[in-house]
Amino acid sequence: MARLREFEIGEALDGVMGVFWRQGYDGASMQDIEAATGLNKQSLYRIFPDKRAMYLAALERFEAIEFEKAEEALTGPATARARFEALFGGVIAQAAQGDRRGCFLCNAAADQGQEDEEATAIVSAAMGRLEKMFRKALAISAPYNRDRKACEERAAALxxxxxxxxxxxxxxxxxxxxxxxxxxxxxxx
Amino acid sequence: MARLREFEIGEALDGVMGVFWRQGYDGASMQDIEAATGLNKQSLYRIFPDKRAMYLAALERFEAIEFEKAEEALTGPATARARFEALFGGVIAQAAQGDRRGCFLCNAAADQGQEDEEATAIVSAAMGRLEKMFRKALAISAPYNRDRKACEERAAALxxxxxxxxxxxxxxxxxxxxxxxxxxxxxxx
DNA sequence: TCAATAGTTGACCATTCAGTCCGCAATTAC
DNA sequence: GTAATTGCGGACTGAATGGTCAACTATTGA
Structure with a gap:
C-alpha cells in the first residue's frame, strides 16, 4: 500500500561510487552526489544513514566490480602468463583511453587510511583476496604449481x-x- | 632594523608535511597545522599565501627528502640488484616499524589528482625523475648496461x-x- | 630612541558542509 | 477513497572551515 521506489539502488550506488572515486571522501560534497545520482538528498538519506555509509558501500561495490573483472582475466586464459597479460592489458587499455581515475581502493587507502578504520579494513581485505586470486591464477603453470614459495612471492610481486x-x-x-x-x-x- | 624570525622555515615545513602526509589536503585543518608546527595561523600565513601553497611546498619537500634517500640507496652498492635491495629494504624497515603513512606522492596523486593540476604535475614529474634514477641505477650491471630496452622496461617495472x-x-x-x-x-x- | 618586523591571542567573517525538516505531488495496495 | 510510501524542492541548522584583522609585546638595526 505504498509507492514503489522508482530507481535502482545499484544505479544510485554507481553514481555515488563515481564521485568518491574521482574526488575522494572529503572532496565529494552531497551536492556532487546528488548531481551524479540524479537523486536528491532526501532520497539518498533514505537509502544510506549518512555520507560515510555511502562511501563504504561505494568502496565495496568497487571491490566487487574489480574482482569480477580480475577474475575474468585471471581464469580465462590457460597459462599464468596469458592470464596476467589479460589483466594488465585491461589496465593499459584504461590508461590509453585517458581514464586516469586509478584504483578506488588505492585512493581510499591514501584518502581514509588514517581516519576510517572500516575503510582501511575493506581495502586491506580486498588486497588479501586479490593476492589469493593471483596465487590461484599462477598455480596453473610451472613452476608455481609445485613451488609454493615461488608462487607466493610472485603473486605478491605481481x-x-x-x-x-x-x-x-x-x-x-x-x-x-x-x-x-x-x-x-x-x-x- | 627588524626582528628576526625565531624558527626555521624548514622545521615548520616538516610539520606541515607530516600533517598533509597523514591526513591529506582536505583532512588537514589549519588547526592541525598550527598544532603540528607549533606556530599560529598568522605566522604560517606570513610564510605561505594560503593552505594550498603549504600543501605544494610540503609535497616538494617530501619529494626532495625521498629523492635523497633513494639516491643514497641506488648509488651506494656496486651492483644493480644490491642497490634495489637497499631501496626496498628501506621500505620494508619502515613498514616493519609500523610506519603506515605510505608515500606522500602517491597519496597526493589519489588525493588531489582531479582537483589540482599543479599537484599532479609535481607527482608526475617526481615519478619521471624516479624512473630515470632507476634506469641509471640499473645501468651499472649487465645486461642493462648494453640492452637499453631491457633497462627501460625493468626500471618501469621496478x-x-x-x-x-x-x-x-x-x-x-x-x-x-x-x-x-x-x-x-x-x-x- | 625609533622604525620595522616577528610573534601571540582572540575576535571575526563569509562560505561551505552534512544532515534535518516541512510541504507538496505522485504512486501504490487495500 | 484511504493510508502509506516515494520523490522533489527548498528552507533551515549548527558546526567547521580558510582566511583576515586588530591589538599588543618583543626584538632587531640604525
Whole structure:
C-alpha cells in the first residue's frame, strides 16, 4: 500500500561510487552526489544513514566490480602468463583511453587510511583476496604449481606491480612507462 | 632594523608535511597545522599565501627528502640488484616499524589528482625523475648496461613495484606480503 | 630612541558542509 | 477513497572551515 521506489539502488550506488572515486571522501560534497545520482538528498538519506555509509558501500561495490573483472582475466586464459597479460592489458587499455581515475581502493587507502578504520579494513581485505586470486591464477603453470614459495612471492610481486600500475595511471605517467612496466612484469612469470 | 624570525622555515615545513602526509589536503585543518608546527595561523600565513601553497611546498619537500634517500640507496652498492635491495629494504624497515603513512606522492596523486593540476604535475614529474634514477641505477650491471630496452622496461617495472609496495604499506597489508613482493622483484634484476 | 618586523591571542567573517525538516505531488495496495 | 510510501524542492541548522584583522609585546638595526 505504498509507492514503489522508482530507481535502482545499484544505479544510485554507481553514481555515488563515481564521485568518491574521482574526488575522494572529503572532496565529494552531497551536492556532487546528488548531481551524479540524479537523486536528491532526501532520497539518498533514505537509502544510506549518512555520507560515510555511502562511501563504504561505494568502496565495496568497487571491490566487487574489480574482482569480477580480475577474475575474468585471471581464469580465462590457460597459462599464468596469458592470464596476467589479460589483466594488465585491461589496465593499459584504461590508461590509453585517458581514464586516469586509478584504483578506488588505492585512493581510499591514501584518502581514509588514517581516519576510517572500516575503510582501511575493506581495502586491506580486498588486497588479501586479490593476492589469493593471483596465487590461484599462477598455480596453473610451472613452476608455481609445485613451488609454493615461488608462487607466493610472485603473486605478491605481481600484486605490487598491479597496484603500482594504477598509481602510475592516476599520476598521469606516460603510457610508455605503464606499458613497459606491465611488459617486464609479465615476462617474470 | 627588524626582528628576526625565531624558527626555521624548514622545521615548520616538516610539520606541515607530516600533517598533509597523514591526513591529506582536505583532512588537514589549519588547526592541525598550527598544532603540528607549533606556530599560529598568522605566522604560517606570513610564510605561505594560503593552505594550498603549504600543501605544494610540503609535497616538494617530501619529494626532495625521498629523492635523497633513494639516491643514497641506488648509488651506494656496486651492483644493480644490491642497490634495489637497499631501496626496498628501506621500505620494508619502515613498514616493519609500523610506519603506515605510505608515500606522500602517491597519496597526493589519489588525493588531489582531479582537483589540482599543479599537484599532479609535481607527482608526475617526481615519478619521471624516479624512473630515470632507476634506469641509471640499473645501468651499472649487465645486461642493462648494453640492452637499453631491457633497462627501460625493468626500471618501469621496478618503479611500479616500488609504488605498489608503498600502497600495500598504507593499506596495512601483512608484512609477509610486502617482504615477498620485494624479494621477488629484486630477483628479477 | 625609533622604525620595522616577528610573534601571540582572540575576535571575526563569509562560505561551505552534512544532515534535518516541512510541504507538496505522485504512486501504490487495500 | 484511504493510508502509506516515494520523490522533489527548498528552507533551515549548527558546526567547521580558510582566511583576515586588530591589538599588543618583543626584538632587531640604525
Amino acid at each position: 600484486l605490487s606491480t598491479y597496484l603500482g600500475l594504477r598509481i602510475l595511471t592516476k599520476a598521469d605517467a606516460p603510457l610508455r612507462v605503464i606499458k613497459a612496466a606491465a611488459s617486464a612484469a609479465v615476462k617474470t612469470i | 618503479l611500479s613495484t616500488y609504488l605498489g609496495l608503498r600502497i600495500l604499506t598504507k593499506a596495512d597489508a601483512p608484512l609477509r606480503v610486502i617482504k615477498a613482493a620485494a624479494s621477488a622483484a629484486v630477483k628479477t634484476i
